[in-house]
Amino acid sequence: MPNGTPADVTERLAQINPSLARQARKVLDVNKSERHIRGGMATREKYLHQMQNGIK
Structure with a gap:
């Protein structure tokens, strides 16, 4: 079964x-x-969210 990576998809699609x-x-x-x-x-x-909520 093909791996579905973008390279694999574009190579097969080109054909x-x-x-x-x-x-x-x-x-x-x-x-x-x-x-x-x-x-x-x-x-x-x-990090903005963490600073606003006092999370370190």
Whole structure:
């Protein structure tokens, strides 16, 4: 059974539907370029929440 990773999916999709594979690659590339920002924002929110509630 395939492992379902983005690389596996896009490689197989390229064989099945190249146009859709290009669209999927664009979405995955945007996600990859932005995920570090979302992670930093989540960490900031976590610590702000802890400070507001007196949690150490």
